[in-house]
Amino acid sequence: MGITDSLKYYWNVKVVGQPFLHWQRRQAERRPKVSSRWRSDILSPPLRIGAKTKELISRHYLEGRYANGHRPVAWVTSGGPVEILQALGFYVLYPENHGALCGVRKAVVEIYGEAENAGYSTDICSYARTDIGSMLSGKTPVGRLPKPDLLLACTNICQTVLHWYRVLAKHFEVPLILIDTPFVYTKASDHALEYVKKQLENSIPIAEQVAGRTLDYRRLKEIIHLSKDATELWLEIIGRGRHHPAPMSVFDQFIHMAPIVEMRGKKETVDFYAALLKELDENIDKGIGAVRNERKRLLWDNLPIWYRLRYFAENLGEHGICVVASTYTNAWAELAPLMNLEKPLDSMANTYMHPILNQGTKYKLDTMKRMVEEFQLDGVILHSDRSCKPYSIGQIDQRNLLIQEYGIPALLLEADHDDPRAYSEEQVASRLASFVEMLDD
Amino acid sequence: MKIAALGIDVGSTTVKMVGIDAAGEIVWHHLEPVDPRVEKQVDSFLNKLKQEINSLNNIPLIATGYGRNLVHQAVKNITEITCHAKGVYHQLGHGGTLIDIGGQDSKVIVIGTKGQVVDFAMNDKCAAGTGRFLENSAARMQVPIEEMGTVALSATEEVAISSTCTVFAESEIISMIAHGVEIEPILMGLHRSLIRRVVAMVRSVGLVPPLLLSGGVVKNPAIRKVIEEETKEQVFLPEHPQLMGAYGAALFALKLMAS
Numbered sequence: 001m002g003i004t005d006s007l008k009y010y011w012n013v014k015v016v017g018q019p020f021l022h023w024q025r026r027q028a029e030r031r032p033k034v035s036s037r038w039r040s041d042i043l044s045p046p047l048r049i050g051a052k053t054k055e056l057i058s059r060h061y062l063e064g065r066y067a068n069g070h071r072p073v074a075w076v077t078s079g080g081p082v083e084i085l086q087a088l089g090f091y092v093l094y095p096e097n098h099g100a101l102c103g104v105r106k107a108v109v110e111i112y113g114e115a116e117n118a119g120y121s122t123d124i125c126s127y128a129r130t131d132i133g134s135m136l137s138g139k140t141p142v143g144r145l146p147k148p149d150l151l152l153a154c155t156n157i158c159q160t161v162l163h164w165y166r167v168l169a170k171h172f173e174v175p176l177i178l179i180d181t182p183f184v185y186t187k188a189s190d191h192a193l194e195y196v197k198k199q200l201e202n203s204i205p206i207a208e209q210v211a212g213r214t215l216d217y218r219r220l221k222e223i224i225h226l227s228k229d230a231t232e233l234w235l236e237i238i239g240r241g242r243h244h245p246a247p248m249s250v251f252d253q254f255i256h257m258a259p260i261v262e263m264r265g266k267k268e269t270v271d272f273y274a275a276l277l278k279e280l281d282e283n284i285d286k287g288i289g290a291v292r293n294e295r296k297r298l299l300w301d302n303l304p305i306w307y308r309l310r311y312f313a314e315n316l317g318e319h320g321i322c323v324v325a326s327t328y329t330n331a332w333a334e335l336a337p338l339m340n341l342e343k344p345l346d347s348m349a350n351t352y353m354h355p356i357l358n359q360g361t362k363y364k365l366d367t368m369k370r371m372v373e374e375f376q377l378d379g380v381i382l383h384s385d386r387s388c389k390p391y392s393i394g395q396i397d398q399r400n401l402l403i404q405e406y407g408i409p410a411l412l413l414e415a416d417h418d419d420p421r422a423y424s425e426e427q428v429a430s431r432l433a434s435f436v437e438m439l440d441d
Numbered sequence: 442m443k444i445a446a447l448g449i450d451v452g453s454t455t456v457k458m459v460g461i462d463a464a465g466e467i468v469w470h471h472l473e474p475v476d477p478r479v480e481k482q483v484d485s486f487l488n489k490l491k492q493e494i495n496s497l498n499n500i501p502l503i504a505t506g507y508g509r510n511l512v513h514q515a516v517k518n519i520t521e522i523t524c525h526a527k528g529v530y531h532q533l534g535h536g537g538t539l540i541d542i543g544g545q546d547s548k549v550i551v552i553g554t555k556g557q558v559v560d561f562a563m564n565d566k567c568a569a570g571t572g573r574f575l576e577n578s579a580a581r582m583q584v585p586i587e588e589m590g591t592v593a594l595s596a597t598e599e600v601a602i603s604s605t606c607t608v609f610a611e612s613e614i615i616s617m618i619a620h621g622v623e624i625e626p627i628l629m630g631l632h633r634s635l636i637r638r639v640v641a642m643v644r645s646v647g648l649v650p651p652l653l654l655s656g657g658v659v660k661n662p663a664i665r666k667v668i669e670e671e672t673k674e675q676v677f678l679p680e681h682p683q684l685m686g687a688y689g690a691a692l693f694a695l696k697l698m699a700s
Contacts, residue, residue: 396645403560412562427546430507431563434522441523441557 001212005069017062025055042317044288047252049276056272057101057258061142067091068146072211075148075168078261079157081179081200081352083227083344085150086265087220088211093145094262098134099127103306103418104255105141112419114139125387126418128164135171148174150210152203156181156358158390175210177203181352184359188350197349221341223265224348228339233273234260235333240280241324242375245289246297247280250326251313252290254304260332295320296439299371301327301364301398302383302391303417308425315429319436325375327367331356334367361394365401372406379439380410386422409438442468444494446501446698448690449486450521451479451508454544454572455657458486459687460500465531465695469493470684479511487514503694505686507545519693521686522550522561528689529653530556532679537651540639540668541685542658544572549642551649559649562642567606570638572658574607578631581611582624590661593632596625602634610634629663636667643672652676655685 028051034040067073074090076082082092102108108126114133116122122129134140151174153165162178169176179199182192204215234257240247248256256276263269283289298316300323305312316323335354340347356364371377380402382395399410411431416422444460452475460469471489476482491497504512505524512518521541529539529552536552536559547570551559564570579586600622604610610631617627643652652674658664659682669676679685 400647409560426507427563430520430546434520434558434561437520437523438558438561 001071002069005066009063009066009070012066013063018059021055021058021062025051028054039314039317042292042320043313044283044290044292047248047256047276047279049256049272049279052272052275053256053258056263056268060263064091064093064146065142065144066146072149073146074150074152074207074210075165076152077154077157077161077165079352079355079357080152080154081348082152083220083223083265083348084200084204084207084215085152086223087215088207088213090150090207090211091146092262093148095131095134096127097258097262098140098142098145099130099418100258100304100306102130102134102141104309106307106420107139107141108307108418109420111137111139122419122421125158125160125164126416126422127387128160130418131164132167135168148172150174150207151176152179153177154179154181154352156352156355158357158388175206177206179203179352181358184353184363186360188353193346193349193353196353197345200345200348217344220344224339224341224344226267226270227264228336228341230260230264230266230269230273231333231336231339233270233277234329235336237273237277237280238325238329238333240277240284243284244297244376245287245291245294246322246324247283247288247290249290249313249317250300250323250329251304251309253326253329254306254309257329257332289322291317291320291322293320294322296322296378297325297376298323299325299327299368299375299377299380300383301368301380301395302385303328303388305383305415305423306417307420308423311425315432316436319440321436321439323381325371325377327356327364327371330367330371357390361398364394365398368398368402369405372402372408377408379408379435381435382410382412383417384412384414386414386416387419388417409435411435442494444469444490444500446691446694447490447503448524448687448692448694449483449502449504449506449509449512449515450524450684450686450690451475451483451504451506451512452521452543452545452686453507455683456482456486456506456508457684457687458490459684459691460490461688461691461695463695465692467681467684467688467691470681470687472683475508479508480513483512483514501694501698503690503697505690516694517697519690522548523558524686524689524693525655526550526552526558526689527556527692528685528687529655529679531692532681532685532688533653533677535651536649537653537677538643538646538649539653539655540643541654541656542570542572542635542639542664543656544576547571547639547642549639549646551646552653560646562646564638564642569607569610570635570642572656574610574635575631575658575661577607577611578614578628581614582618582627584624584628587660589628590632590663592625593628593663594666596623596629598626599629599633600626602627602630604634632661632663632667633671636664636671640668640671648672648674650674654678655682657683659683 078096111133112129114137115129153161259269338351445463450457504515509518539550541548553559
């Protein structure tokens with residue numbers, strides 16, 4: 001780590017960047033501006049917390065931009081056990097989150113084009129293609145991504161990450177920690193938990209070597225504590241969707257979930273979600289719903305279609321339909337009870353074995369059933385995501401079983417979370433319109 | 442002729458308009474290939490009808506089909522899924538599983554015992570399993586589209602077309618012709634390939650008998666035969682299979698007027 005880089009980091013991040021972002025947020029809070037394109041006739045004004053979300057995300061990428069040479073940098077998968085890295089002072093970048101941001105900013109086509117030009121197939125996950133495209137070309141809407149000193153891939157979300165991170169490791173010539181999490185069909189066996197714990201233990205000396213410092217277990221516990229607090233708050237937040245009208249739609253959740261994915265283990269993330277929860281409770285008291293005139297309530301399964309969030313919110317909102325719950329945002333909340341700071345490594349092994357994508361399809365079906373009942377839902381939209389096979393497998397059966405058991409309509413929509421070329425709006429529009437008519441029938 | 446309500450179905454290939462009397466019977470209909478200037482075409486449909494019945498005052502019109510949003514004369518728009526279900530149910534008097542093979546998409550609609558849509562599936566983002574698949578192939582083999590089915594049924598043998606992609610199927614056909622394969626077996630293979638795609642959709646929603654069929658493609662006799670072979674179910678056709686979307690729209694217009 002160099003003194004020049006540290007000076008550059010302090011000047012750009014601490015002296016100039018952060019105060020500017022803070023000022024920008026305060027301005028936005030003082031004079032909240034609603035874009036003229038916002039459909040105020042059907043949607044309530046955007047949540048006030050949006051200014052803070054923007055500040056946090058911008059600050060995260062700003063810190064990343066100047067991190068090299070000042071702090072060790074790790075790139076990790078979204079389900080990666082990040083607490084050890086946080087405790088060692090790593091700046092942690094989530095390429096999947098970056099991919100989502102590229103999708104929302106509609107920058108993906110140009111970036112993954114770089115990967116495709118280099119020979120990566122269009123059949124590869126669009127997050128992986130976006131990341132590899134960014135790696136090869138340096139293109140990103142956030143200015144610049146820091147180069148990793150360490151890579152951490154955990155197979156609890158898919159097997160693609162294994163091959164994807166090997167590509168990164170070869171390109172950047174840095175060590176890759178691989179955490180292999182055996183699939184949980186019904187129950188995690190003791191030996192599987194032990195196996196994951198062992199891998200976590202083995203990863204510590206590698207991460208320590210890259211960071212140039214020793215892991216402080218007290219710090220690790222503090223971080224797990226903060227991770228747990230933020231996750232519990234997020235669980236409460238998405239649970240507020242049970243209210244009629246729901247104070248927040250999943251399209252808002254998709255945006256405000258960024259900190260729980262990429263900033264777990266930080267005090268400011270806990271404060272952020274406490275403030276969001278407070279705002280939702282105020283709105284509940286005032287009877288303000290995300291969709292004005294909420295008539296019908298839906299469940300969303302699978303990843304968002306990042307480049308068309310607003311379209312879905314408006315198209316459904318126009319008919320008084322609010323998507324109030326999703327298995328995806330729930331995936332970042334439901335593991336809170338498994339986190340135990342008294343037994344950090346055991347608890348991490350247990351937590352990271354149990355994401356929804358590392359469990360059998362029945363688990364997802366049961367989650368959806370529970371949500372249909374608890375959130376009093378009138379229908380389900382299942383996004384069949386071309387890029388995310390582990391999430392999409394079983395959806396046809398899950399759809400049919402939900403229809404059979406609850407007699408509610410369920411729609412399977414083919415698209416891709418980050419590749420607009422695998423999405424056809426005219427086809428989606430005609431299916432959504434028919435689905436809306438079924439909901440009213 | 443006393444027309445009480447009108448329905449128009451602006452599809453990707455043809456525009457259909459149906460007039461019904463107060464009892465819900467079809468008393469007038471008109472069909473034309475779709476014109477890119479849809480609004481002008483709808484005007485000409487209405488003018489044609491006006492010449493026949495003098496006045497269109499107080500006759501409600503509901504639009505359906507892909508171009509439904511362009512029909513500014515309509516009092517309301519309803520999707521083709523709901524309209525097809527309504528039309529077929531009203532004409533046949535019972536529910537079931539309806540296959541509608543259109544020019545741009547194919548739909549499988551499960552119609553409930555009261556004529557409501559219970560479930561539906563549509564082909565996604567791909568022309569395989571749609572009328573366009575046959576249309577393209579017919580052009581490639583220089584067989585008029587109206588004769589395709591009859592020519593296919595005259596085949597004594599059948600070849601397998603493995604590509605479900607319309608464009609690749611065309612390449613496959615070119616290659617087969619180059620290898621001296623006759624047109625009839627290729628045509629039969631094309632029908633099989635199309636219907637297998639459609640039957641996969643039927644299976645995805647679950648077949649609730651009886652099996653019903655609508656859409657312009659049903660004029661092709663091979664379609665019905667292959668569907669029956671592939672599903673082992675007898676297929677029932679409404680009297681005007683191509684008009685069911687417009688008919689359903691007209692029935693909704695009649696109901697709207699009554700309320």
